[in-house]
Amino acid sequence: MLKIDKLCFSAKTAEGEKKIIDNLSLEIADRHFAVITGPNGGGKTTLARLIMGAEKPDSGKIVWNGRDITELSVTERACLGVSYGFQQPPRFKGLTVYDLLKIASGREMNRTECCAYLTQVGLCARDYVDRDMDDSLSGGEAKRIEIATILARHSELMIFDEPEAGIDLWSFTRLTETFGTISRRKEATLVVISHQERLIALADEIILIDGGKIAAHGPTAEIYPRIMGQTVRGCTVMEAV
Amino acid sequence: MLDKTVTGVLDQISDTHEFPETAALNIRVDGQKAERRNTKDIEIVTKTDKDGIDIHIAPGTKHGSVHIPVVLTKSGFKDKVYNDFYIGEDAEVEIVAGCGIHNCGCDTSQHDGIHTFHVGKNARVHYIEKHYGEGTGTGKRILNPQTVVYLEEGASITMDTSQIRGVDDTKRYTSADVGPGAEIIIQEKILTHGEQNAVSEMDISLNGVGSKARVISRSVAKDGSSQTFYPRMKGNCECFGHVSCDAIIMGNAHVRSIPEIACYDVNASLIHEAAIGRIAGVQILKLMTLGLTAEEAEEKILEGFLR
Numbered sequence A: 001m002l003k004i005d006k007l008c009f010s011a012k013t014a015e016g017e018k019k020i021i022d023n024l025s026l027e028i029a030d031r032h033f034a035v036i037t038g039p040n041g042g043g044k045t046t047l048a049r050l051i052m053g054a055e056k057p058d059s060g061k062i063v064w065n066g067r068d069i070t071e072l073s074v075t076e077r078a079c080l081g082v083s084y085g086f087q088q089p090p091r092f093k094g095l096t097v098y099d100l101l102k103i104a105s106g107r108e109m110n111r112t113e114c115c116a117y118l119t120q121v122g123l124c125a126r127d128y129v130d131r132d133m134d135d136s137l138s139g140g141e142a143k144r145i146e147i148a149t150i151l152a153r154h155s156e157l158m159i160f161d162e163p164e165a166g167i168d169l170w171s172f173t174r175l176t177e178t179f180g181t182i183s184r185r186k187e188a189t190l191v192v193i194s195h196q197e198r199l200i201a202l203a204d205e206i207i208l209i210d211g212g213k214i215a216a217h218g219p220t221a222e223i224y225p226r227i228m229g230q231t232v233r234g235c236t237v238m239e240a241v
Numbered sequence B: 001m002l003d004k005t006v007t008g009v010l011d012q013i014s015d016t017h018e019f020p021e022t023a024a025l026n027i028r029v030d031g032q033k034a035e036r037r038n039t040k041d042i043e044i045v046t047k048t049d050k051d052g053i054d055i056h057i058a059p060g061t062k063h064g065s066v067h068i069p070v071v072l073t074k075s076g077f078k079d080k081v082y083n084d085f086y087i088g089e090d091a092e093v094e095i096v097a098g099c100g101i102h103n104c105g106c107d108t109s110q111h112d113g114i115h116t117f118h119v120g121k122n123a124r125v126h127y128i129e130k131h132y133g134e135g136t137g138t139g140k141r142i143l144n145p146q147t148v149v150y151l152e153e154g155a156s157i158t159m160d161t162s163q164i165r166g167v168d169d170t171k172r173y174t175s176a177d178v179g180p181g182a183e184i185i186i187q188e189k190i191l192t193h194g195e196q197n198a199v200s201e202m203d204i205s206l207n208g209v210g211s212k213a214r215v216i217s218r219s220v221a222k223d224g225s226s227q228t229f230y231p232r233m234k235g236n237c238e239c240f241g242h243v244s245c246d247a248i249i250m251g252n253a254h255v256r257s258i259p260e261i262a263c264y265d266v267n268a269s270l271i272h273e274a275a276i277g278r279i280a281g282v283q284i285l286k287l288m289t290l291g292l293t294a295e296e297a298e299e300k301i302l303e304g305f306l307r
Helices: A044-052 A074-079 A097-105 A111-120 A139-153 A169-184 A197-202 A220-229 A236-240 B004-014 B281-289 B294-305
Strands: A002-013 A016-028 A033-037 A059-064 A082-085 A157-161 A189-193 A205-210 A213-219 B024-029 B032-037 B042-046 B052-057 B064-067 B070-072 B078-087 B092-102 B109-119 B124-134 B141-143 B146-151 B156-165 B169-178 B183-192 B197-206 B211-221 B226-235 B239-249 B254-257 B260-263 B268-277
Touching: A002 A044, A016 A044, A016 A205, A016 A213, A033 A044, A033 A169, A033 A197, A044 A082, A044 A157, A044 A189, A074 A082, A074 B281, A082 A139, A097 A111, A097 A139, A097 B294, A111 A139, A139 A157, A139 A169, A169 A189, A169 A197, A197 A220, A205 A220, A213 A220, B004 B070, B004 B092, B004 B124, B024 B042, B024 B052, B042 B064, B052 B064, B070 B078, B070 B109, B078 B092, B092 B109, B092 B141, B109 B124, B109 B156, B124 B141, B146 B156, B146 B183, B156 B169, B169 B183, B169 B211, B183 B197, B183 B226, B197 B211, B197 B239, B211 B226, B211 B254, B211 B294, B226 B239, B226 B268, B239 B254, B239 B294, B254 B268, B260 B268, B281 B294
Parallel strands: A033 A189, A033 A205, A082 A157, A157 A189, B024 B064, B024 B070, B052 B078, B064 B092, B070 B092, B078 B109, B092 B124, B109 B141, B109 B146, B124 B156, B141 B169, B146 B169, B156 B183, B169 B197, B183 B211, B197 B226, B211 B239, B226 B254, B226 B260, B239 B268
Antiparallel strands: A002 A016, A002 A059, A205 A213, B024 B032, B042 B052
């Protein structure tokens, strides 16, 4: 189980110190598929980075599989089965897609296995396996390779940050099938930050984050209609239409 | 019989000390010929006017292979050698050069290798050169290679040059005269560490219509080392050239990159780009999320960058 207890995180902004995560508590059961959604700037990516250890909280606790991981490094968390797919994956001059997938899997993986992960994210494996992970890849291609690295880790907790961003409709369909399969087979706890209705609809539960707090959390059947009914709240122009 | 020190250095610069029977071979150790072998198509001849060899590759040679490694093991030994390659028309050859210095003494060891390539019409050359230094002595290890290339019509050369580690000081100079429809690709990789210094200058002249040149430089400067790149490319006719210099800087290192392109014809098209920077934190972070430590991540990034 992933348990987050009274987590706080602030950052310095031009306007001064700003609370990004505000006393947030949360539990996600093992092998559940949770989607985190909410308005831009609400703290979703920061929460994901805090879970991975890329940011250090001001206070609060993160407990994974009964172990307090709050003080552990990114590497230590990765070795405990936490993985994180970046919203904007970095590029590497000289490292190939094959290199990256082998690093991700933590073993000598043969090309056939490597290609299977690329196929799962809608990429024609033969065209990509030997390509450099550099700027010659489009945003959507890099994003799909990023997701493939998480799949190759076979970690128990997979966190994806807006996996749909930059991905074309056809590849996105393949991707939703992959998430659906992981969820159905109960292969991992899936935490996906997303604004995409089709992904949200696939989840077991939805966590709505706004202003660094949880605005709503519950089963998809309960939360999804509420979100859909609130999409134009606060926009006077849209409300007037 | 080559001793262990020599075979160890050969393993570093040639990836082997047991060279294939089908390859022409000239091993030079401390200024002397240690081993030589010719093949049906490739003849290596000692120069009579100065120190060095002439390598003749017969026209039409296919899958030709030449190894000409140089090893210095005597501390304080200074070596200057002239190697001239004559590659016949339509020949295809891979030439593996390279120099390794083992210096366990307190005196400076130095090797200056001057290579000249005369590449005949439509011939294709792949030139691989590795430079390496080792040894526990305080004496410096200096390598100053000069490479001069003449490409006739339709000829091509790909030069993969690398300085692996352990070279205290290097001044590299490469010049090329590229004929009609000919192409030169230079892929240079340099790693400096400690207080080492590396300078690489190039003069590439695109003189023939339809000639092409690509210079790709990748370098890593660590600790207090310094590097200077000064590739100059001239387009004298309808031609295409691209110079790209990328450097990763670490610690207190210094890197200067000064690519220069000059067009002397309205149909010449030349591009240059240069980038120097540290390893991005997000790259380290990404590899840490895949289970590597920060140190392992850095090593992987550098390994890929200089591959």
